[in-house]
Amino acid sequence: MPHQVALTVRGPLRPGNEVEGALDTLQGVLSPGKGDFAALGSVHFARVFLLPGDDTLAVGPTLVYMADVDAPVEAHLRRLAELDDGALATVLACWAGYAEGDLAARVSWLCAHRVPAAATYVHQIGRDLDRVLAEAELRREISDYLDGQGWEDHTDVEVHRAVRGFVASRPDLTWALDAPAGTELLFRLRESTHAVGVLALALLALPVITPLLPAWALAIALREARDVPETEPADPAAVARLLAIEDQAVQNPFTAAGTIKQGMVRAVTMRTVLLGLDWACRHLYGHEDLAGVRSIHFARWVPVDDGRRMIFASSYDGSQESYMDDFIDRLAWGINAVFSNGEGFPATRLLVGGGARDEQAFKNYLRRHQLPSVWYSAYPTLSARNIDDDTRLRDGLRRDLGTRAAQEWLARI
């Protein structure tokens, strides 16, 4: 099974582009699970959006393409470069110097404009798109099979066995009786090395870092005292543009950008926190749960402009109101550690206190920094919990179950 890759491509706009009209057109023809994005294959979620320029950084507006795709990412880039017509191709043609080239030139343009993520969260590492869709189909088939007859006179164990028999009798479903393949060997080796390597380096660095901690805490506290949090609500017209595309599916996109606070202390803090976050996402949280929150499918933190700005992008279940409440109620410390290095964030105390816990200031902050995007979902009716349940259903088919396990298994249908 391929692992998932958080692809980001960012490029400047060519002169005379009509990118806003092209994005509107793309939004208009967008169709969940179908259309240009689906044709690219192995795309879980994708989005394109305009990242406004920043005068103080002397950066103009850029067009950003993001996709959560299954490896190898090269195959995806090639299919993207092959797009010649259609609404998505028209949007991408707004990149300066992209569309003019032949296929090979476009692929190398895309590669040259890739931006690495500093941290990436995947709800279930290694569960590729084909598997998500196939397991959802498997659950539908099992569900319909169970609806087809009465089971009152059967025990849980007997029903489970009957379902196994049903699946075995269906040539199109027998794949489900085998364990899913693990992620690629090379990927696993890389990840294990990373898990151990970063931890070892951190332990080695500990004697050096620890004596510096009081000085760092003082430096942060001094800066926090000087920081100016934004308190104003977002511009209603800007919020209206965001709301126009929200709550069409079970999931929603969140895309935001902000400027990192000036200075070495903030820059080093940010890098360190992202390093830890990346490590935690890859080795602790890649199994259906981001620190207690089970409703996020994918998330990424992408520094741009030499680390002076950062883009955060995610795909999550439910409304933005419930998403923000999860942040406040469960993830405030983590959100603070990263985002308080951004200008305008609600006041924090020693990086992790306060901040997102100031409910309305935090919600205003997110709305102020949020960017509208054209966003695609390959499975718009499936919550992360639905997908997890589908996987457990499939996993339970490989052996006979005892009464209790059979009951739990049947409860997921």
Place this chain on the structure above:
Amino acid sequence: MSVQDTTTNALTTAGTPKGGRSRTALSAVLDTDEVQGLVARGYGRLPNAAFSLYTVTHAPSAQALLGGWADEVDTVGRRNAVAALDVALTAPGLLALGLPPAQLAGFAPAFVEGMVSPHRSRILGDTGENDPSTWAWGGPRSDAIHVVVLVYAASAEGLAERLAELDARTTGALRLIVRHDTDVLADREPFGFADGISQPRIADPTAAEPTDIPPGEFVLGYRNAYDQYTWRPLLPPSADPDGILPLDVEGSGARDLGRNGTYLVFRQLAQDVDGFWEFVRNRTASPGSDSGDDTGTAEHLAARMVGRWRSGAPLVLAPDHDDPTQRGRDFVYAPDLAGLACPRGAHIRRVNPRDSLEPVGSSRADVDRHRLLRRARSYTAPRPDNEGPSRGLHFLCLNANIARQYEFVQHTWINDPTFDGLRDDADPLLGPARERGRTFTVQARPVRHRHRNLPAFVRVRGGAYFFLPSRSALRYLATVN
């Protein structure tokens, strides 16, 4: 239909004594002479009520009316034994009275935008048959709603008198758009289920019980569930030179137009009572039983959809048959997380999930940030086609943060088809009809039962968001120009 009760019982009508809280405790918490009475009570002792919706036709006269009402509205501290009056305004109503548009900015965005933006219609489920374009009032096709006057009375005659007086006084200032009569308050909502069983209680900080909700969840200018002050309209001192409004309790020096006020959500929900009972009868084999075990009967399916039996007894405590002795007893879902007694998608489990949401350990605290004070009354209205009366609920509720409370409950708990791990299950009573069909899943062993293609039993006929001002705010609004 009800709906939305975020508390336990959803089908709610107005407050029974149980739902209320004693005046002594509330007076320790709120400015009792400032907060309108609806916050403290559902007027269970005033069983006759009518809700009148108006457009402002002459602002100065309307302002004079408000100024008069400031002295007459029922308040938390002043209870009238024979009649009560509460007044609330929409955002267009505030502008029509002369409030400068800049002063609207501090109100909740949902209130300022109103209930019928396309996005709001999506999250509230006001699509298809519920689309605001089909509404009798509050939608784009009806006259603008500016003011609602809620009148309650002990007797029908008393109500008629009050309404005649209201009509005389509003002439020349307000034009009546629609007057909603209500049923004489009973303890049943139109589907036949006991109502008004559980309401959140406002915490008294001097003697808080763990289940009580901080006053700032229901009244602006007090500490909310995050121990913070909910966003509210704070005006520069120059906007209130006479100092009619109280100062911002947070010490900014601003005048607080919001303090002691709150938001009133008003939705008219028509209930297809015959359709509901026909549905449960058609989907169950046996009509009923005399043996005392109602398992599998139409009554049982109806109870499973609601989460309570007709008497109000919760299924968690009375899984097999109605047991009126269990009515009103507090309960938790911990023994029934699987939903075998009370289905996970049952109405009362969605409007107040109590301890059942993941992560279960923090469910209570999470749920308590999404509570509503329900103030609904049912209605029976004749229909022109002589097909029998139309019945339903005037769903009213109060909350300080519309987005985090009312809209969250409506979107994330009532309408979301994936609530608590389900798949196509919106609320079995309130969920709007969907293209893919609506499912109600009854968890069971060995295999759950899916009721597919549920019709819609409730139709939204109108709605609007109102601001229920304090008496000071009413006086202030009477003077702006």
